[in-house]
Amino acid sequence: MKIAILTGAGISAESGIQTFRDENGTWQNHDVQDVATAIAVKTNLHKVNSFYDARRRVLKQVEPNAAHLALAELEKHHDVTIITQNIDDLHERAGSKNVIHIHGELKKIRKIDTNQVLETSEDVGLDPSIRPHVCLFGESPFFLHETMKALYECDLFIAIGTSGNVSPACYYIDKINHVVKVPSIEINIRETAITSKFKRIIRGPATTAVAKLVEEFISK
Ligand code: NAD
Numbered sequence: 001m002k003i004a005i006l007t008g009a010g011i012s013a014e015s016g017i018q019t020f021r022d023e024n025g026t027w028q029n030h031d032v033q034d035v036a037t038a039i040a041v042k043t044n045l046h047k048v049n050s051f052y053d054a055r056r057r058v059l060k061q062v063e064p065n066a067a068h069l070a071l072a073e074l075e076k077h078h079d080v081t082i083i084t085q086n087i088d089d090l091h092e093r094a095g096s097k098n099v100i101h102i103h104g105e106l107k108k109i110r111k112i113d114t115n116q117v118l119e120t121s122e123d124v125g126l127d128p129s130i131r132p133h134v135c136l137f138g139e140s141p142f143f144l145h146e147t148m149k150a151l152y153e154c155d156l157f158i159a160i161g162t163s164g165n166v167s168p169a170c171y172y173i174d175k176i177n178h179v180v181k182v183p184s185i186e187i188n189i190r191e192t193a194i195t196s197k198f199k200r201i202i203r204g205p206a207t208t209a210v211a212k213l214v215e216e217f218i219s220k
Pocket of ligand 1: 162
């Protein structure tokens with residue numbers, strides 16, 4: 001079975017990475033306009049790079065959780081594509097091979113003048129020639145073609161830990177319902193902006209809910 005899985009910040013929450021919009025989420029302590037917009041790269045690059053340096057440092061303190069590991073296991077039994085809004089590397093560290101990072105990756109940076117993408121685990125600091133390889137507000141997501149292919153070819157769509165507030169990912173379920181017409185499942189600890197569009201809803205923390213669902217699909 002071909003399964004397209006959209007993941008959001010909620011799948012990494014139990015690993016210790018803050019979500020954006022929940023209580024105590026990242027946006028309660030930072031102004032989006034200052035650190036995560038295309039304009040901020042032009043007007044306040046140092047603040048943008050410092051913000052993402054801090055996010056990158058967190059990666060060294062966290063590990064994939066049971067939900068990431070379960071999805072890697074699912075890939076051994078089904079044709080799984082993970083479309084993630086997350087910029088962490090926890091899917092890869094759990095063993096998933098087929099991961100599309102539509103919002104970029106914390107461990108990648110980009111040269112501003114040439115667009116050359118480089119790998120790093122370290123701080124960028126004051127380097128004025130470098131920016132995060134992350135899709136900021138006002139910029140286009142990456143891998144549109146690959147994402148559409150995964151969505152249009154899938155037999156099942158699963159959304160895990162996403163609030164359904166961020167475009168374009170919040171519209172994938174509309175394509176699934178109106179064009180692809182395959183079953184869909186939402187896993188989240190609470191109702192989201194797009195809950196009513198899913199055929200099956202599973203309420204619970206990703207670590208237990210995803211692991212249970214994966215068991216169900218492995219035994220099929
Ligand atoms: P969001 O913060 O808007 O929503 C998080 C969702 O996860 C909420 O619906 C919440 O109810 C749910 N959630 C929280 N804990 C959960 C748990 N234990 N189990 C299941 N669900 C849980 O995040 P989003 O929808 O992914 O928004 C997209 C934006 O957030 C993207 O731009 C993405 O790049 C960014 N983001 C990424 C990371 C990361 O890389 N880990 C972290 C924070 C934000």
